[in-house]
Each structure stands twice: as C-alpha cells, then as structure tokens.
Amino acid sequence: MQPSVTTLTGMTDTHTQVLSAYPPPAEFAEQANATEEMYREAEADRLAFWATQANRLAWSKPFTEVLDWSEAPFAKWFADGTLNVAYNCVDRHVEAGNGDRVAIHWEGEPVGHSRSITYAELKDEVSQAANTLTDLGLVSGDRVAIYMPMVPEAIVAMLACARLGVMHSVVFAGFSASALKARIDDAQAKMVITTDGQYRRGSAVSLKIGVDEAIEGLGDASPVEHVLVVRRTGIDIPFTEGRDLWWDETVPKASTEHTPEAFDAEHPLFLLYTSGTTGKPKGIMHTSGGYLTQASYTHSVVFDIKPETDVYWCTADIGWVTGHTYIVYGPLSNGVTQVVYEGTPASPNEHRHFEVIEKYGVTIYYTAPTLVRTFMKWGREIAFEHDLSSLRLLGSVGEPINPEAWRWYRLIFGADKTPIVDTWWQTETGAAMISPLPGVTHCKPGSAMRPLPGISAKIVDDEGNDLAPGTDHGEQASGYLVLDKPWPAMLRGIWGDPERFKETYWSRFADQGWYFAGDGARYGKDGEIWILGRIDDVMNVSGHRISTAEVESALVGHSGVAEAAVVGAADEQTGQAICAFVILKSHHAETPHEQMVDELRAEVSREISPIAKPREIHVVPELPKTRSGKIMRRLLRDVAEGRELGDTSTLVDPSVFEAIRAGK
Incomplete structure (x- = not known):
C-alpha cells in the first residue's frame, strides 16, 4: 500500500512534503474533541476549567x-x-450499557496467543482479583509489587489494587532481581504479583x-x-508452599x-x-482524583478519542x-477499545x-521515536506490504522526535495526512x-508545540527570567523548562522522603x-516549545530514564573497577546511549580489554537491566576532576560525542584528556 504523495514540485513521489508547519486536515478538525476555545476557557479561569474536566468522572461524593x-x-486537588x-x-461503562464493548484486544508475542476481553468480563476479573487480594489480607494503604510482562492479568492486578485502595508498584519485567529487591524493600510491599516467565523474541524465560x-x-x-503467580509460559519454577499461589487456582x-469503596x-x-541522580x-x-x-x-483531547469507533x-x-x-x-476511564x-x-x-x-483496524497508534527510527532502518517496503489505512492519528512519546523521523512517520504510517501528537511529560x-x-x-x-489547556509552562534562564521566542533554526538560547502552576496529575511526593522531593524538584x-522538570528547552519563532532533553545526570535511552549514578554503582560493583564515570551521548537510534569511562584496579590491568568490557556489560545487565548496558566502555588511566574532586561529566560528553572540549580551566590536570583519547 504505497502512498502517492504530492511534493512541493507537484510531482507524484514517495517522499513527503517538507513543510515548516502541518495544519490539521479540515475533516479532522470538524469532528475533533478539542477546540481552540479550550485554551481561552482555561486561561480565563484555570480552576473552573479543571473542575469541568474532573466532572467527566463519576464521583461518589462531589468535591467543593x-x-x-x-x-x-x-498539592491537594479535589480533596473533599x-x-x-x-x-x-x-x-x-458496564452500567452505561457498554459491557459488550471490547476493552482489551490482547496479542501475545507467540503468534496465535490472543484474547479479547469486554468491559463486562474485565469487571468480573477485576472483582475476582480484588476479592482474592482481600482474602489474602491486603487492606487499603498496603503496597503490592507487580512484576509482569504485558499480559491481561497485569492490568487486572493494577485495577484490583486501585479498587481496594492498595498502592501498586509496577516494576518493569526487564529489570533485574536486584532492582526488584530495592523496590520491594523501599515500598515494604506485602505481596508480589508475577508470572512464571515471559516470552522474549520467541523464547520463554523465567521471571x-x-x-x-x-x-x-x-x-x-x-x-x-504472598507471591501470586500467573501461569504464562508453563516453564518449571521453584514454588514456596504457603507463600506462593497460582493465579489460576x-x-x-x-x-x-x-x-x-470510595476513597x-x-x-x-x-x-x-x-x-x-543519587x-x-x-x-x-501519585494519588487518585487529580x-x-x-x-x-x-x-480524550490529545488522542481525540471516539470510544464507539476507535481502536487505540x-x-x-x-x-x-x-x-x-x-x-x-x-x-x-474513557471506555475505549485498545490493543495490548x-x-x-x-x-x-x-x-x-x-x-x-x-488485524484489529487500529485507528490511533502511540509509540516512541526510537521505534520509529527502527522502522526507518528496516525500510518503508515492510510498511508498504500492509494496509495501514485505518490509522487516523499518530503519537510520539518518551523523548524528542527528530524532524526527519516525524516526517517519515507521517508519510509511511499516515499517508502524509494523519496528524501527529508529539507529547512531552514525565513520570512525575x-x-x-x-x-x-x-x-x-x-x-x-x-516540536511538542505548546502547553495543553489548563497547563502552565515556561522557559527561563539561570535567574528565572523568561526567554523570548527565537527562530526555527535554533539560534535562540536554550533555557530551563519549568512548570509555574500546579496541575492535577502532579506527583505528591517521593515515598518516605519529603525532603528529597523538595530538593529534587523544587529547590532550583x-x-x-x-x-523544575530537569529538561532544557527553547522557543521557536512562533512561541512553540522545542524540548532539548535532560540537563541533569539522568539519561534517556529509548524513552527509559536511567541515572548515571545507578550505572556507575553497578560498574564499581565489579571487583576489577576502581572508579567509573558514565554519561549519555547522542545516539541516532535511541536518543541517548550510555558511555562509560572506567579506571581498573591494578590487579586487573592485565585482563584482556574485550573480556573486561564483556564482564562489565554483564554486571550492569545483572544489577539494573539489559537496557542499561553501556554502548561504549572505555578503560582509562584517570578521570577529569575539578579541584574539589567532582568528575566533569560535561567534558566526558564532549569526548563521547566527538566535540571540541569545553572549558577545562577548573580541572586539576587538563592533560588527562590525552590519556582518555588514547584509551578510546
């Protein structure tokens, strides 16, 4: 299904028009959930606007x-x-007569593993899970760790916890046992819900x-x-009687x-x-109402959701x-049918x-720029073998999407007419x-363009002064992206550490x-926002946030490493890639380089996750430090990205970079 696209020259080609701005199609705008009027309403009375949005939900006791x-x-939102x-x-949704609507089309990794669940069926399963958790002694305020792949039971488990007022702590199933342990310990989770294993690239591996x-x-x-275990792969696993329970039993x-219960x-x-960064x-x-x-x-408004017809x-x-x-x-919450x-x-x-x-006639597709760039690498011919005409909206999330990938995405997935929503937000x-x-x-x-109606953000300099609109070519100085007014979904704190919450997000x-979001940004000439990525010591690898300190800690955990410094370097495929610089202890100096690099990558994979494995590991004789002993990661980023070095005047020994380059 190769799209025929009219270029600026008027010729028919398979290359997209290179425009500076892409307006929404008229037919899309006519039926859109959101209008320009929403910006005016929110600007006129922000809190009344948010009250209207909150009243889209069903409240047991209305807020005043x-x-x-x-x-x-x-913050407290809708607190009473x-x-x-x-x-x-x-x-x-069931009570409204939509119980027969499919809530989830689940597609397993092995071809043929699929299941569709209606809202009525989902209600029954969530209720059964909630009753089971209650029978096992969980009460409102308890914590449950969920360590599962993308199976329906994972969503059922989250909703069962929410139903009971139990906090869930979902841990990515690609994380290591060490990472899971730290999260169980910090949250003091009374239960873990998991699967026997998961499928990864055709193989069943234990979880x-x-x-x-x-x-x-x-x-x-x-x-x-208790450990509640979903039987997903059928592989043999150890079982502790009295503690471990099979979900299906x-x-x-x-x-x-x-x-x-209403909370x-x-x-x-x-x-x-x-x-x-520590x-x-x-x-x-996060709390419930806001x-x-x-x-x-x-x-609803970003994805223009039509619950009766969309497959998201x-x-x-x-x-x-x-x-x-x-x-x-x-x-x-919007009652839509979705693919998982x-x-x-x-x-x-x-x-x-x-x-x-x-297969499912997907109408809205929301993915990461990393995956778009992967599709680009595979070639458009694969997409052209398939009918993507059901798609009416595309989305991007996790990191800034480069213009080339944006245009390719619109052309190949959206036949050069489908709007793209490039969303900026964070866990926080x-x-x-x-x-x-x-x-x-x-x-x-x-560009992620402008704050949504009801949201207030600005770009400021070191002193907090507003930056002015710039140009589309980046001549305008970059600054700090800040949120200057509270918003309903904002984090309410860091578990068990209110001082860290204030220091991390509010001290700057x-x-x-x-x-302070931790991201750099600039304005374009029309006042739109261009996100430039992290400015702190957290890297964004394929949309996954990984701290330099975590990776450094894993590297130093190897018996042969004396010291390590980690930076994120620009990467065409993943947005940022992890680059590590390590000093070896003397008794490992003779270890073959390739062997040491393999061992260190394995150490990081074991301690954190395979996604945190460094792209590059450089064994160096020393690291660039200031007189106060601080490692100058800014200069290591210059090295990793092949740039001219910035100011080295604060270093104890500027000549260290000759040794580092020799190590590279």
Whole structure:
C-alpha cells in the first residue's frame, strides 16, 4: 500500500512534503474533541476549567474545592471529593450499557496467543482479583509489587489494587532481581504479583526466579507475605508452599461480586520508581482524583478519542508511566477499545506491528521515536506490504522526535495526512503536559508545540527570567523548562522522603515556587516549545530514564573497577546511549580489554537491566576532576560525542584528556 504523495514540485513521489508547519486536515478538525476555545476557557479561569474536566468522572461524593496549594509544593486537588478509580475505569461503562464493548484486544508475542476481553468480563476479573487480594489480607494503604510482562492479568492486578485502595508498584519485567529487591524493600510491599516467565523474541524465560532471588536477598527483613503467580509460559519454577499461589487456582474461584469503596481524591493510587541522580531509585507517588482527572482528559483531547469507533494502541509497557496513564487509566476511564501487545516489534519478524494494526483496524497508534527510527532502518517496503489505512492519528512519546523521523512517520504510517501528537511529560507529571491538539495545532516536526489547556509552562534562564521566542533554526538560547502552576496529575511526593522531593524538584527555583522538570528547552519563532532533553545526570535511552549514578554503582560493583564515570551521548537510534569511562584496579590491568568490557556489560545487565548496558566502555588511566574532586561529566560528553572540549580551566590536570583519547 504505497502512498502517492504530492511534493512541493507537484510531482507524484514517495517522499513527503517538507513543510515548516502541518495544519490539521479540515475533516479532522470538524469532528475533533478539542477546540481552540479550550485554551481561552482555561486561561480565563484555570480552576473552573479543571473542575469541568474532573466532572467527566463519576464521583461518589462531589468535591467543593478544586485546589489547595497552601502547603506548597504538596498539592491537594479535589480533596473533599471521593471516588473509586477502578469503578471509573470499568464498572461505570458496564452500567452505561457498554459491557459488550471490547476493552482489551490482547496479542501475545507467540503468534496465535490472543484474547479479547469486554468491559463486562474485565469487571468480573477485576472483582475476582480484588476479592482474592482481600482474602489474602491486603487492606487499603498496603503496597503490592507487580512484576509482569504485558499480559491481561497485569492490568487486572493494577485495577484490583486501585479498587481496594492498595498502592501498586509496577516494576518493569526487564529489570533485574536486584532492582526488584530495592523496590520491594523501599515500598515494604506485602505481596508480589508475577508470572512464571515471559516470552522474549520467541523464547520463554523465567521471571519467578528473579522474584525469589529478590525476596531471599531481603532475608528475614522481607515484608512479602504472598507471591501470586500467573501461569504464562508453563516453564518449571521453584514454588514456596504457603507463600506462593497460582493465579489460576485462586482468582477464578473468587466471587465476581465486589462493591468498590470510595476513597478520598488524595488517597494514594500508586508508586512508580524512577531513576535518581543519587543512584537510589525514587518512589514517585501519585494519588487518585487529580491523577485520573488529567489522565482521562488528556487521553480524550490529545488522542481525540471516539470510544464507539476507535481502536487505540499505545506500544509502551506498564512498567513505565506511559503504560500506567495511556494503557490503563486513561483509555479505560474513557471506555475505549485498545490493543495490548506482549512482545517485541521484531518477533517473529519485522512485520509484526503492521500485522497487528491490520488485524484489529487500529485507528490511533502511540509509540516512541526510537521505534520509529527502527522502522526507518528496516525500510518503508515492510510498511508498504500492509494496509495501514485505518490509522487516523499518530503519537510520539518518551523523548524528542527528530524532524526527519516525524516526517517519515507521517508519510509511511499516515499517508502524509494523519496528524501527529508529539507529547512531552514525565513520570512525575503523571500525564501529558505539552502536546499539539490534533484538530487545532499547526504542527512543526520535532516540536511538542505548546502547553495543553489548563497547563502552565515556561522557559527561563539561570535567574528565572523568561526567554523570548527565537527562530526555527535554533539560534535562540536554550533555557530551563519549568512548570509555574500546579496541575492535577502532579506527583505528591517521593515515598518516605519529603525532603528529597523538595530538593529534587523544587529547590532550583525555590524563590519562584516553580517545578523544575530537569529538561532544557527553547522557543521557536512562533512561541512553540522545542524540548532539548535532560540537563541533569539522568539519561534517556529509548524513552527509559536511567541515572548515571545507578550505572556507575553497578560498574564499581565489579571487583576489577576502581572508579567509573558514565554519561549519555547522542545516539541516532535511541536518543541517548550510555558511555562509560572506567579506571581498573591494578590487579586487573592485565585482563584482556574485550573480556573486561564483556564482564562489565554483564554486571550492569545483572544489577539494573539489559537496557542499561553501556554502548561504549572505555578503560582509562584517570578521570577529569575539578579541584574539589567532582568528575566533569560535561567534558566526558564532549569526548563521547566527538566535540571540541569545553572549558577545562577548573580541572586539576587538563592533560588527562590525552590519556582518555588514547584509551578510546
């Protein structure tokens, strides 16, 4: 299905028009959920605007106060209202007569493993899971760790926790046992829900073994009372009698009757751990009413959701915030039909995503720039073998998308007419903050454009002064992206560490009371925002946030490493790649270079995750340090990216770079 596209010369070709801005198609704009008027409404009365969005939900007790910012930076939204998040995502759609609508088309990685679940069936399964968790002693306020691949039971488990007021802490199934252990320990999780194993590129690999290792690593201090195991692959796993339970032997036996309890809007909904610059993961805490309000509203307007007709597919994993907000809570609160895919894009071959789009008639496709660039590398011919005509909207998330990939995505997936929503947000913001509205915005490829209605953001210099609009070619100086007014889905703190919360996010512009996102940005000539990526010591690899400190800690954990410094370097495929510089202990100096590099990569994979393995590891005699002993990572980034060195005047020994380059 090769699109015929008219270029600027008027000739028919397969290359997209290179325009500076792409307006929405007239027919799309005519039926769009969001209009320009929303910006005016939000500007005129921001809190009234958010009250309107909150009232899209079903409240057990209506709220009377929208925002309490009296104890900033700890916000309270809709605080005197009560609701149940799972009821809003499941029950109310059944009660409205939409129980027969498919909630989830689940597609497993092995071809032929698939299942469609209606909202009525989802309600029954969530109720059974909630009754099971109650029977196992869980009560409101407890924590549950969920360590699972993309299977329906993972979403059921999240909703069952939400139904009971139990906080879930979803841990990406690609993380190591060591990473899981740290998260269980910090949250003091009473239960772990997992699978026997998961499929990865056609092979079944154990997941339960990692759970056992994590719990054993905590010894007598382990808070885990039960491990609930979904039988996914059928592989043999160790089983601890009395502690471990099979999902299929317990949950289906429970009653499908369950009355959800209403909780305060500020009742904690979930913890999600994200990389921190200290090496200790931060437990980001989100609450119920404000989070669900913004998740549901942004999902509706950014993706122009038509629940009766759309088939929506977000390709993220529930181990990341994108999966929480735009697979579980946003889509289900809006009653839409969605695709959930377990596997990798190239399993069993590079046609898989295109086949899934065809099979289910996907209308909205939301993915990461890394994957778009992977499709580009594979070649457009693969896409042209498939009918993608059902697609009416495309989305991008996780990192800034480069203009070339944006245009390719629009041409090959969207026949050069489909709008693209390039969304900027974070684990901490809970939901999209800066994004085009697809029926309103004239999009510039590579720009997230402007804050959504109800959101306030600005770009400032070191002193907090507003930067002026620049040009489309980047001549304008970059600055810091800040959020200068609270928003409903904002994080409510770092679990167990309020001081770290204030120091991490609010100290940089404490006098102004602004949230500092940690990203650099600049304005274009029309005032649109161009995100430039992280400016702190957190790297963004294929949309996954990984701290330099975590990787350095894993490297130094190897017996042969004396010291390590890690930086993120620009990478065409993944946005950023991890580059490590290590000093070896003397007794390992004779170890063959390739052997040492392989050992160190394996160490990082084991301690954190395979996604954190460095692209490059350079063995060097010393590292560039200031007189105070601080490693100058800025200069190491210059080396990693092949640039001229910046200012080296503060270094103890500027000549160290000759030795580093020799090591490269």
